[in-house]
Amino acid sequence: MSETTHSADETYDAISGLLACEPALGQDASRRLHLYGCAPVFDSPHKITVAAAASIGAYALGVEQWHHQATGQRQTIAIDWMQAASSLNPGHFQTQSGYALPALSLLTELKADYYRTADGRWFFPIGSYPHLRDGVLDLLQCPNTSAALAESIARWKAEDLEQAFADRKLPGVYSRSPEEWRAHPQGQWLAQRPVIEIEKIADSExxxxxxxxxxxxxxxxxxxxxxxxxxxxxxxLAEHGADVLRVTSPMIQDPFRQTIDTNIGKRSAFIDLNAPRDAAKARELASGADVVVQSWRPGSMQRHGLGPADVAAIRPGVIYVTVTAFGDGGPWGAWGGFEQLGQTAAGISHSEAVDGRPRVVPPYLLNDYLTGYLGAAGVMLALLRRTREGGSYHVKVSxxxxxxxxxxxxxxxxFDPAQPRRxxxxxxxxVIETRDSAYGVLQQLPPVAQFSRTRARWALPPAPNGAHAPQWLAR
Incomplete structure (x- = not known):
């Protein structure tokens, strides 16, 4: 059996597991979904390409089933292994007017890396926004250089530093083995939750x-x-025609490369939730939405009257998606965090280690895109459930x-970790597609899962933040 054939079998099994609440959908995966090409193999012990294809395949199958229920038409779906593997870090393949873009600002980002602690552990601090960078440097009392961070972190024990970061609402954790994480209270709490958690939070027709x-x-x-x-x-969801309105604060905007990647297919408006009038406008928008997605620190949206229960009250039947770093319960239930901290806490970086030094996966990103695709799968599963029994649903992924x-x-x-990593x-x-935009000519990865009847595509180029009015299009 070839590695690609074996990967396909593993992918269909993984999809069935993700779609366990809609078993017929998962069991139909190998007939409805075609995987083709050659499955790229990363310099990693983890089955990264399988994970990418399975998460994308799961939400694509949900979209296909929704379309079938709405129109009576059936479609087949095709996923190229090359496109699936590349989708874990599409920003790497993205160019603006022919030039590649840095992932984050080279002037403002903290020198994030694994640093040795006083008790021999490895700590990963993140400061990808100025206020977080400044908070980390203030706590550690050092300048933003790798040498200074290493010297300061070396004075701390790992547990003490992790708690000090948490107390100041700063993102940073130390590397654990998979076994340590499974024994940790937060790891135990998460293990009891499904990968895609769907909770019915209110009744509706x-x-x-x-x-x-x-x-x-x-x-x-x-x-x-x-x-x-x-x-x-x-x-x-925008890949398949959803009217997506992105709202963001003018005061805290995402890095540029991320914006032109994640704003594809959307309209974009400014809303400052700290301004009462803007918060009221956001609630008005939520009342007209079918799906609401948020990925801020647990509890943030509730303070603005935009938590899942708040939105379900003003829009019965809503599908509300929460993306967190570590889940919204357990001892770390109020903690925030970013991509690499999931790898670091759960043991991914420990399994990627060379000579005892942890490493993130070769694409650097893993959880961000996979979790996004899994959240989209959760939306489709909740929408399908709503057609049968009604209700508002809270989809949780972390x-x-x-x-x-x-x-x-x-x-x-x-896998041999001692070999030099490519x-x-x-x-x-x-395959890369070219589109005109307000930013000039962009080259970007197209949607991965392609449908036989309704081509997956983004109808809109990425818009600058705040380019549109905060209102819905007429249906």
């Missing part, structure tokens, strides 16, 4: 599946997310739970 020319073109999606995973949930799911797929046999994109040559 059933709503039938609706579709026009495209599968999701009758849905409105309010994107309150930031950074990557939350906006990718909404972007995935970066760290995603890392645990990747680990559950098992490790690749024969750049993650070596051997990856995905």
């Amino acid at each position: 059933p709503e039938p599946a609706r579709a026009g020319e495209r599968p999701l073109d009758q849905l409105r999606v309010l994107d309150l997310g930031h950074v990557i995973a939350g906006p990718v949930v909404a972007r995935s 970066l760290t739970r995603t890392s645990m799911w990747v680990q559950s797929l098992g490790l690749r046999a024969g 750049h993650f994109a070596e051997g990856l040559e995905p």
Whole structure:
């Protein structure tokens, strides 16, 4: 059996697991979904390409089923292994007017890396926004250089530093082995939750599946997310025609490369939730939405009257998506965090280690895009359930739970961590599409899952933040 054939079998099994609440959908995966091409193999013990294809396949199958219920038409779906593997860090393949873009501002980002602590552990601090960078440097009392961070962190014990970061609401954790994480109270709490958690939070009348020319073109999606995973949930729905309105604060905007990646297919408006009038406007928008997506620290949206229960009260039947770093319960239930902390806490970086030094996966990103695709799958599962029994639903996904799911797929046999690691994109040559935009000519990865009847595509180029009015389009 070839590695690609084996990867396909593993992918269909993983999809069935993700769609366990809709078993017929998962069991139909190998007939409805075609995987083709050659499955790229990363310099990693983890089955990263399988995870990418499975998460994308799961939400694509949900879209296909929704379209079938709305129109009676059936479709097949095709996923190219090359495109799936490249989708874990599409920003790497993105150019603006022919030039590649840095992932984050080289002037403002903290020198994030693994730093040795006084008790021999490895700590990963993150400061990807100025206020977080300044908070970390103030706590550590050092300048923003790798040498200074290493010297300061070396004075701390790992547990003490992790708690000091949490007390100041700063993102940073130390590397644990998979076994340590499974024994940790937060790891135990997360292990009891499904990868895609769907909770019915209120009753309402059933709503039938609706579709026009495209599968999701009758849905409105309010994107309150930031950074990557939350906006990718909404972007995935935009692939199939959903009217997605991204709202963001003018005071805290995402890095530029992320914005032009995650704003594809959306309109974008400014709303400052700290201003009462803007918060009221956001609640008005939520009342007209079918789906609301947010990815801020647990509890943030509730303070603005935009928590899941708040939105379900003003829009019965809403599908509300929450993306968190570590889940919204357990001892870390109020903690915030970013992509690499999920890998670090759950043991991914420990399994990637060389000579005892942890490493993130070769694409650098793993949880952000996978969690976005899994959140989109959760939306489709909740929408399908709503057609049968009605109700408002809270879909929950988390970066760290995603890392645990990747680990559950098992490790690749024969991986040798001592071999020099290739750049993650070596051997990856995905299809790229070109589009005109307000930013000039962009080259970007197209939607991965392609449908036989309704081509997945983004109807809008990425818009600058604040380019549109905060209002819905007429249906």
